[in-house]
Amino acid sequence: MTTSFSSLPIVDVGALNNGNEQDLASLSKTLYSVFTTTGFAYLINVPFSFDHDEIFQLARDFFGLPLERKMRLAKKSFRSENDNTYRGYFPTQPLTASDNLKEGFEIGSPRTQPVVQSSLGSRKINLSEPNVWPNEAEFPSRSRLEQIYDELQTFASQLLSLLAVSLGKDRDYFSSWLQYSLSTLRLLHYPIVPQGKLEYAKGDSEDNSVKLSCTPHTDSGILTLLHQDATPGLEVLNASGQWVPAPYVPGSIIVNIGDLMAKVSGGRFTATMHRVRSPPPKSTPQADACSRFSIPFFFEPGEMCIVRPLNGGGEAVAYGEHVRKKMSTWVEFQDDSGYDTT
Ligand SMILES: O=C(O)CCC(=O)C(=O)O
Numbered sequence: 001m002t003t004s005f006s007s008l009p010i011v012d013v014g015a016l017n018n019g020n021e022q023d024l025a026s027l028s029k030t031l032y033s034v035f036t037t038t039g040f041a042y043l044i045n046v047p048f049s050f051d052h053d054e055i056f057q058l059a060r061d062f063f064g065l066p067l068e069r070k071m072r073l074a075k076k077s078f079r080s081e082n083d084n085t086y087r088g089y090f091p092t093q094p095l096t097a098s099d100n101l102k103e104g105f106e107i108g109s110p111r112t113q114p115v116v117q118s119s120l121g122s123r124k125i126n127l128s129e130p131n132v133w134p135n136e137a138e139f140p141s142r143s144r145l146e147q148i149y150d151e152l153q154t155f156a157s158q159l160l161s162l163l164a165v166s167l168g169k170d171r172d173y174f175s176s177w178l179q180y181s182l183s184t185l186r187l188l189h190y191p192i193v194p195q196g197k198l199e200y201a202k203g204d205s206e207d208n209s210v211k212l213s214c215t216p217h218t219d220s221g222i223l224t225l226l227h228q229d230a231t232p233g234l235e236v237l238n239a240s241g242q243w244v245p246a247p248y249v250p251g252s253i254i255v256n257i258g259d260l261m262a263k264v265s266g267g268r269f270t271a272t273m274h275r276v277r278s279p280p281p282k283s284t285p286q287a288d289a290c291s292r293f294s295i296p297f298f299f300e301p302g303e304m305c306i307v308r309p310l311n312g313g314g315e316a317v318a319y320g321e322h323v324r325k326k327m328s329t330w331v332e333f334q335d336d337s338g339y340d341t342t
Pocket residue numbers: 188214219226228233234274276293294295296
């Protein structure tokens with residue numbers, strides 16, 4: 001259960017670099033405490049070869065491509081002649097999702113994954129399909145993004161080991177989950193919403209004039225590592241029903257628990273609801289436009305990984321089934337021929 005927190009805790013993960021056993025044990029306890037209360041935290045001293053500026057420059061480079069080039073990478077639901085169903089680009093959908101106004105580019109594992117035929121059947125979405133990329137000349141950063149994917153996967157796996165220990169298991173308890181992991185690195189861009197097109201959040205008792213670019217949700221997987229830029233917007237729901245802002249803290253990333261890990265922990269860890277407010281509109285035509293970029297990394301097990309609560313209660317489910325069920329609520333998997341061409 002979440003608590004009535006008023007800000008997110010900041011956790012120093014430097015112990016993962018120094019490898020000191022006592023520090024690691026203490027970090028494991030801290031993570032347990034955070035994930036059983038807020039479900040969300042800032043992490044500092046993260047062990048990456050890239051910094052904030054570099055990763056957001058890559059996102060700006062991608063979204064700066066002409067729409068027609070990005071649409072060549074669009075998922076089949078947006079461009080029927082394309083083969084990719086799960087990885088690739090999705091455009092903004094102002095007609096069906098004006099309170100979810102975002103474009104995105106999604107990358108799975110850089111390594112080829114075996115297609116799980118038995119789970120594919122007649123289904124439209126192939127969770128294990130290869131990535132699609134712009135050509136090298138228009139976007140030379142493919143290998144850098146693949147490297148970033150791998151670094152995020154390694155770091156998330158280290159956190160998972162600490163979570164296993166915090167739940168009374170061996171460090172390697174969840175390792176088998178990660179064969180053919182479906183983790184997704186998602187570049188996101190929330191454009192400025194033109195005045196007059198702003199959608200109001202429904203049933204928001206706290207403030208009826210909230211404009212959203214990403215509706216309230218929990219993430220599906222094990223945990224999410226989020227890079228966000230300095231444009232505010234992310235808000236996290238506390239136990240009192242208040243939306244607590246979670247703006248960028250310089251040098252940090254955010255971590256939050258997904259549904260899967262909440263389930264496996266028998267409800268001890270909490271998958272906390274969050275949403276994103278629309279970037280503020282330009283106050284005058286001369287004012288600087290300040291659209292928002294964010295880069296979540298959804299850390300996920302393999303499609304066939306069987307997930308069951310550690311305490312033995314509840315039903316066992318294959319992760320692929322869990323994620324397919326959840327997908328029906330994701331805006332980028334709802335067809336919309338009226339994608340934004342502006
Ligand atoms: O943009 C953000 O800050 C959060 C995005 C998010 O929650 C998501 O994509 O699941």
